[in-house]
Amino acid sequence: MSAPRYMDIATFMRLPLIADPASYDLALIGVPYDGAVTNRPGARHGPREIRSASSMMRAIHPLTRLNPYEALKVGDGGDVPFKEVYEPEVAHRDIEHFISTFSAVGTQIIAI
16 A cells, blocks of 8 residues: 555545455445335445545554455455346345355455
8 A cells, every 4th residue: 555545446444445355254245226116216326436535544543553455355346247236136136246256256246
């Protein structure tokens, strides 16, 4: 994390982008989806905006002085690649399939 916070590809908390899920303990993944919503769309923008806002987070907690990344290897797993966002059944299968690529190798997941 030597580059200024406004540079490089935006990832959750400036964590590394995961290439091999098996080499991580925890993956943060984005689910940019608000399908089947009629009146309040916008959740699809959530993962991107959270990545942007989280770039200001620090690796060491300011009060406890603990670094959680020393206990776990954490990375950004990217966003769910949707084949079809306008068909909820297909989109839900895409989400399940993407998550299974991490859980199949024992990587824990936080979906955002």
